[in-house]
Amino acid sequence: MYQSFMDTTRSIISLILFLLLTIPAGAQRTSKESTPTTTDFTFRGFNGSQPANISIEGAATIKPNGLLRLTDRNPNVIGTAFYNKPVRLLETNISSTNTTVRSFSTSFVFVIIPSSSSNGGYGFTFTLSPTPNRPGAETEQFLGLLNKNNDGNSTNHVFAVEFDTVQGFKDGAYSSGNHIGLNFNSLKSDFQEPVVYYDNDGPNRKEDFWLQSGDPIRALLDYDGPTQTLNFTVYPAKSKSRPIKPLISQLPVPKLSEIVQEEMFVGFTAATGRDQSSAHYVMGWSFSSGGENPLAATLDLSEIPPPPPNKPKKRGYNGKVIALIVALSTVISIMLVLLLLFLIYRKRMQQEEILEDWEIDHPHRFRYRDLYKATDGFKENRIVGTGGFGTVYRGNIRTSSDQIAVKKITPNSMQGVREFVAEIESLGRLRHKNLVNLQGWCKHKNDLLLIYEYIPNGSLDSLLYSKPRRSGEVLTWKARFQIAKGIASGLLYLHEEWEQIVIHRDVKPSNVLIESDMNPRLGDFGLARLYERGSQSRTTVVVGTIGYMAPELARNGNSSSASDVFAFGVLLLEIVSGRKPTDSGTFFIADWVMELEESGEILSAIDPRLGSGYEEGEVRLALAVGLLCCHQKPGSRPSMRMVLRYLNRDEDVPEIHDNWGYSDSSRIDLGSKLVGYVSSDRASSSHSHTSLSLTRISSTSFTSGR
Structure with missing residues (x-):
């Protein structure tokens, strides 16, 4: 009895287990079998009854001739x-109950036509x-595939072959x-x-072509499930093989395998942009999946x-565009x-005067x-001086x-042109009480003019020589000593106190103007x-005036600054001696004063026209400083700071050594070396000393009358 009961119980349990195991499995098979295990289709054009198997949205449409157009060339559309x-x-x-992606293959022919030869985009995708x-x-x-919010999300379950015709989104600069x-x-x-394809003439011979050529292009995608190998080929459809x-x-x-789900849809997406657009067409499409x-x-x-x-897109204009x-x-x-x-106003104001690039940096024109x-037409009665490269006129501007x-530069004088530019670039930015103030300049046709403040007493040269004769x-000695210290202060500013080092290279009485209070400029x-500062002068052509x-x-x-110090020393001896x-x-003032010093008759060097109207200590001091500045060796000369x-x-003042002076042979040698380089008034390079300035002026601007 008991055994019979146990046998019956076992039978009931077996039946229940059988039902639990078989019913879900059967239901699951029924669900899976609702989708075919293999898929094969071919669209040789999309007309006839086949378009019913294509689901299109957005700008996509099937043309009467059977072409599938994903987008037209309108801006910002998706198909x-x-x-x-x-x-x-x-x-x-x-x-193993593991899932793998089945093998599948697709082939399609497409055409992309840009709006113009240089403006197309953005491309399309083949998509799972x-x-x-x-x-x-x-x-x-985003190519009608994703958006800025879901781009990169693992929940998208999207695989795409991207046919991109503009800079790749999120791709590197390469x-x-x-x-x-x-x-x-x-x-x-x-x-x-x-985009290239490998020519059949050799496995490594590549040929490139354009997706937006407007010509048919083939695309082939083959995926082998067992090996997980994906091969993609694209090439012009006109190729024979x-x-x-x-x-x-x-x-x-x-x-x-992470992307593909139980059921997937295959198809195409395409998009255009605001400024770039193309028409995207699919001419034919075949697909196969499942099977071996x-x-x-x-x-x-x-x-x-x-x-x-x-054909190029015909662009029309709406009312808003026309109004704009x-x-x-x-x-x-x-x-x-x-x-x-x-322009007419400026032409009248400037009287056809044209500014060049180099003038823009110097606005005082x-x-x-x-x-x-102001000069009464540059009349002769307005002339106050004449130099090697120009004539100076006195003028009244605004008020009397x-x-x-x-200063009117001599026409067609290249040396005058160089001095003109050199003055603007140097004196134009210098500001010191012992330097002449350049107020501006003017360029009119072939005339070059420099404008200074007018100093009524004239030059130191005229006060030392011309005025006493007239x-x-x-x-007076007091005025002379004040002038000497003022010139030293100006040279100190040039050598050490301005933003750059300025070497004057022509310190002499005719280049020193005296104000009414005897302040020198x-x-x-x-x-x-x-x-x-920190660099060295590279000038190698002799310039200056003999004697200085x-x-x-x-x-x-x-x-160098030492050569300016030498010229100042000569000038100082000249101021004392007259x-x-x-x-x-063979006379040279420094030799003469040194000989008087050695013979103990240094006071004989003072200008006899002063009589007894001088302070002996200041005279001895000035002569000693002048001799020290005229030292034969540049390194033994003091700086202008020490001079002051x-x-x-x-x-x-340090003691002057016996080897200071020049021998007769050294003076003869000096004179012979200067032959051919200097004149009795001023020596100057033909081009080198203002080459830096001249690079900023056109070579024809003065000869052509500009």
Whole structure:
């Protein structure tokens, strides 16, 4: 009895287990079998009854001739076209319950026609999608596939072959348009290649072509499930045979198994942008999946619709655009009229004077007609001095008390042009109480003019020599000593206190102007050189005036602050003695004063016209400083800072050694070396000393009358 009961119980339990195990399995098989295990279709054009199997949205449409157009060339549009039946791409391994992606293959022929030869975009994709459309997708670089919010999300379950015709979205700077990319849940391509195909003449011979050529192009995608190998090939449809090597070949492609779901839809997405747009067409399409070796059907060009005509897009204008064009045209017309009036006004104001590039940096420019009026037409009775390269006129500008000195450069003088520019670039920016103030300049046709403040007492040269001869009035010792210290202060500013080092290179009495209170102003910077602190002067041509030139200039032509100190020393001895520094014979003022020093008769060097009207200590001090500045060796000369301290009696003047002076042979040697380089008035280089300035002036601007 008991045994019978146990047998019955076992039978009931076995029946229950059988029902639990078999019913769900059967239900599951029924669900799976609702989707075919294999899919094969071929569209040789999309007309007839086949369009019912294509689900299109957005700008996509099927043309009467059978072409599937994804987008036209309108801006910011999206078009999608999917096979309307799901495709089973997952396969379960019975032994391990793991799922793998089945093998599949697709082939299609497409055409991309840009709006113009230089303005097309953005491209299209072949897509595996969990839905037969792409809701929420955006235009431009998102290609109608994703949007900025879901780009890169693992929940997208989207695989796409990207046919990009503009700069790749999220790709590096190396990327360019006209490329193919494999995208997994993102618009950033995991694999990307420029569009080329491998010619059958050799496995490594590549030929490139343009996706936006307007010609039919073939695309072939083959995925082998067991090996997870993906091969993609693209080439012009007019080629006679398929390339022997794919453009992209990847083994394995593990990401694909993470993306593919139980059922997927296959199709295309495309988009245009705001400024870039193309028409995207699919001429034919075949697909195969499942089975041992699925292979999409070959598409013969003769069996599919002809490609669309490749014509430039006809652009029309709506009312708003026309109104904008009219408004802009009106504004531009008004601006042109105002510009014309301004040009006429400026032409009248400047009397056809043209500013060049080098003048823009120096804004103190006078009008020629104002200077012409100020000097009464540059009359002779207005001349106050004449130099080697120009004539100086006195002028009255604005009011009779507001006087200027106008230096008119000799026409067609290249040396004068160089001095003109050198003065503007050096003296034009210098400001010191002992330097002449350059107020501006003017360029009118062939006339070059420099404008200074007018200094009524004239030059130190005239006060030392010309005025005493005319009126008998002699410059006092107090005024002479004040002038000497003022010149030293100006040179100290040039050598050490301005932003650059300035070497004057022509310190002499005729270049020193004296104000009414006997304050000296050093001027005439036509030979001056500027260079940065810490650098060395590289001038190798002798410039200056004989008698004031340091001996080293005769040897190497290399001017420096020490050569300016030498010239100042000669000038200082000249101020004390009232004698020119040299004559036509062998006389040299520094030798003469040194001989008097050695014989104990140093006070004999003072200008006899002063009589007893001088302070002996100051005279001895000035002569000692002058001799020290005229030392034969540049390194033994003091700086201008020390010179000023000596003259102010802040420092004692060092003793002058016996080897200071020049032998007769050295003076003869100096004179012989100067032959051919200097004149009795001023020596100057033909081009070197202002080469830095001349590079900023056109070579024809003065000879052509500009």
